[in-house]
Amino acid sequence: MKLLTGNDLKTGFVTWWTGADWSLHIEDAADVGEAGEAILAAEEGARRVNAPYIINGEATADGPRPAHIKDRIRALGPTVRPDLTLKPADPAAGDWVI
């Protein structure tokens, strides 16, 4: 699957394209298929997101999982500060990254 990600203009937080809007949560990310470039161009024009780009991912039972570790760390947060990730209460969240 193909995912579209970037950073929110105001906060810089990692965001994922849901098919209609941007979400902080990778679980909401939509498979953009071959439409990624067109969405990217439109969204860059709307200037709500910084430096969006298309990545490879895989559909899993827990939702989309980016193919590369860098994007999995972006999706969760720093592995060395679980308290600052999007899932601070889940001690196993870091396993998803590795």
Added chain:
Amino acid sequence: MYKYDEYDHAMVDARVAEFSDQVRRRLAGEITEDQFKPLRLMNGLYLQLHAYMLRVAVPYGTLDSRQMRMLAHIARKYDRDYGHFTTRQNIQYNWIKLEDAPAILQDLASVEMHAIQTSGNCIRNISSDQWAGAAADEITDPRPWAELLRQWSSFHPEFSYLPRKFKIAVIAANEDRAAMRLHDIGIQIVEKDGQHGAAFYVGGGMGRTPMIAPLIKDFVPLDDMLSYAEACLRVYNRYGRRDNIYKARIKILIHELGADEYRRQVEEEFVHVKSLGIDPPKAEFDRIAAQFAPPPLDASAPDAIDRSDPDFAVWVDQNVAEHKVSGHAIVNISLKPIGGIPGDASSAQIDLMADLAEKYSHDELRVTHAQNIVLPHVRKGDLYAVWQALDAAGLATPNLDLISDIIACPGLDYCSLANARSIPVAQKIATRFSDLGRQKELGELKLKISGCINACGHHHAGHIGILGVDRKGTENYQLSLGGSGAEDVSLGTITGPGFDEDGVVDAIERVTDKYLATRTEGERFVDTFRRVGMAPFKEAIYG
């Protein structure tokens, strides 16, 4: 400490106003990210993995308590309650919101700080010896010269768009605590025939192509120092490569020209530059130097230290250094608790260090390139009180220059350039070697980790260096041995095939075991490596 004059204030205030308007226009959608990116980078604002990151300059690593408290305030109010001290004596905040950036820069300006020239292809923060003004082995305090270079390089119109970034370090002792020869220009204040002058080493650096700076001029009269630096930069600005980012640093130019030809061109340019009169009049330099006057230290203060508390005594032995003035000491605060994140400090810890500086260190602190903090002027009679306060705040780890005093870049946990995580490796190594007796048996052992080839973690200069690489989408770690960023500067040699995260920790243990079995009396790890070479270590690692 240097205090801003009206020009400094005007320059910084004008930049805050200018950048505030640029942020407003970006948030309003009036300018694109492509237009905005170079503007934010000129103000130290990066976009990293999780958010915007702000890098704040700490000129030559020197701070007073008011500035340190402001760093804590920014961490608390605008970030996530911590800051990260860097290998260039700066501090970074990892969770900055763009809309907060103008307010942060205003807060910084209120304490005579900024984030200008902490990014971009310009002259970056001037770094120096963290023990400057206190070190027993220095011939003078190098900071007035560093400050002069700061003023010269700030908004220098000719050097705002260099072929690549440019880093300068200034020291004034034979012991190099600033990795001086691994800078684009390393300046050592030296003495010759009773006069002080500047030895210029040019063309060093780490990164993709590490090089040790050759000596370009052994003695530049200090009255000519700025002109000579200007000549060095001009030759680079004229001939440095702009067509290939990987070959754009001055080290590549000097390597390709040869040091002799580069020196010839600099000397030729210097004759012209000197006629322009850019070196300051003596009265102006004296004005700057007067602000670095030594604090009023009582040389008759007791020199003895009550070592009856054994934990305190261990800390004194490892983290406290001799001061040039009797009865005083240099306190090195380790930001490397076992299992912690190298260089990170909470806002409460930053506040505490500010309080201790105000109460016990003549209001001065230093940031070190090894990501630690220094209280440079502490009476020996106050050491126990300082230690107790540090210990209560988790800041009294007695591991300075030991294997757990690890330099590590933010790595893939934070940095968009990184290929692998650095911090978890540092944590695992520190934990593996957590026994202090074992660390002390190993002695001085500088371990440095970078998460990519850009080498922010100085791995080339580590007695043991680790470089994280991306191997088909998996983190992999190359090990190198024999580097040094000190006066015995050298570049590490890669041992062989890389390892996974646990594998590299095991490999380091095999290396240190081999060292213990091989060393002779008084040899540090790096001395043994230089004596016996790579072969026995390689055999220990790979069999």
